[in-house]
Amino acid sequence: MVSFVRICFIDRGVDSSTIRTLTAAVTIFRRYHFNKSQTPKIPDPFASVQSTGRNIVAVFWDLDNKPPRSVSPFDAAIRLKKAAESFGAVRYKIAYANQHSFDYVPTEIKEHRRDRRKLNQLENKGVVKPVEPYICRVCGRKFYTNEKLINHFKQIHEREHQKRVSQIESAKGSQRVKLVGKYSMKMEKYKNAARDILTPKVGYGLGDELKRAGYCVSVVSNKPQAADVALRNHMVDMMDRRQMECLILVSDDSDFVEVLKEARLRCLKTVVVGDINNGALKRVSDAAFSWEEIIMGKAKKEAVSVVGRWKDRDILKRLEWTYNHERERKLYGSCSEDDDQNDDMNASNLVSDEVKTDQSRAWWKLESDSDSAVSS
Incomplete structure (x- = not known):
């Protein structure tokens, strides 16, 4: 566009000064009309507050004290994860328990297995028909009794799975890598089907279900308080390394009170998930929810207001004024020690003069009375 203006005016015989003026005007117009992104912006005083990312959340689950009972372990873990995501970015999901917790079977699971066995017997006798x-989720075959499906799965698919595992374990190097890639889809399909068909030989699949939900499950010894000690040490270690900004504890054990107090002293957000109303952990935490609120999704909705309070508190802390003696002395300077001593001497002289004037008159006389007496 600038070159076009030059050519037009040169053809018409306009002097060079006019051409330079118009060229500069066109350049300025093109810069500020087409490049709007280069216009200066007003600085935002809250930019540092708004640019901060989400809180880094760490979930610590005491399985010895708070195992999932009302729903399956996988569903409970997923709902806990969704509730935790409302407080920030969940990077750590840690669960601790001893071996007894994984061997234990809740009463609800026992009753469900008992009812399933009775139903299988009625189906075999022909009294009840499904x-x-x-349907077998591996090969797609149909069966009209549950026991026939279980027998089919064990005789065919379970044996095939064991053969694949043995082949992978016996292979080495690149051959093992090829076998893992070859059987990965089939093994994953078998695990998903076996989870609903086969009954776990030990416990009710607590550890496997939590691992499937993305939790890091650690098994400790069966000594008393072993899981609590390991979980407490893990929490303190992560606080020392500053790897989290929000701590979510799933437990009702009052032994973790001191850890939560330490977390609050380090300016960490704390959330407790437990069923004991007004428990010791809930009194020292920023927010508390029951396990029922986690399962029903109520905690996820209430987390919005909790995070809003945290943001308001952070903004107030940033705007709070604190007196820094060193900073004020550098900016505005300070009086010398001689000046300070002179000020102290002057103040003491004034006090002594006031005392002398007070002693010159009786205690029941006012200053006006003494003044009038002197004047007369």
């Missing part, structure tokens, strides 16, 4: 046939 509304829809049982």
